[in-house]
Amino acid sequence: MPASILVLNGPNLNLLGTRQPDVYGTTTLADVEAICRAAAARAGREVAFVQSNHEGALIDAVHAARGAHGAIVVNAGAFTHTSIALMDALSSVDLPVAEVHLSNIHRREAFRHTSYVSLVAVGMIAGFGAQGYALAIDALDAHLAAAGR
Template sequence: MTSILILNGPNLNLLGTRQPQVYGHTTLADIEALCHQKAAALEIGVAFSQSNSEGALIDMLHAARGSHDGVILNAGAYTHSSIALMDAIASIELPVVELHLSNIHAREAFRHKSYIAPVAIGQICGFGAAGYPLAIDALLGHLRANA
């Protein structure tokens, strides 16, 4: 069975209460339930995790190799600062979809630079929680096209 790791970075544990004007009122638990529903409908497996620590995210990416077929990564602010995450993605040799709740290209200039984009198969941003099922569809389509 196809397995996807959905990995969330710093501050995403505060969704629903953190800057709702930017990120909405949907919680991370709501998003996890949405992803499990989507996965069940597609008959695939998903694992869901979140960490505020860059090192923990890197460890989870490393552990994905051999355990999952691909990764959906919302790296939060690490998107714009972490060369280490970029290197980890390049090293695991798994397809990764970069995901953001907000449209990072319509926000502050420092958010326009993504260190993840050059090593991701694609980027989904600006669709709020609906971006997660979109990312699942995109990653699954990529995996099936490259099987």
């Protein structure tokens, strides 16, 4: 069976579609999941989803990914800029990580320009809205295929 991909969403992403639509668009988290399912299906991979507003729950999901998934797509929300613990968890499971942001974090407030996740990610996709998740799945699929997984 091909390696599955975990899509991990952090705090406030459960409010997509209604939270600051001028920044994050009107796409809901359910829409994001549908986009991811379609991208994974095209790649012949399975996909699983976790969203939490709690840092520890996200860390637990990362730990549980070891042995269960082949890669992780993560939009850590504000934890991107603050959570060394989440970065350490991602680093500890030895899985390729693609970081996703709906908005271009480098065109926003200066505090958003620092990403702890980027330090352990294969790459980052930012500014393409929900389509960034599909791009991340495509990129991880290629990365896994190159590694024979």
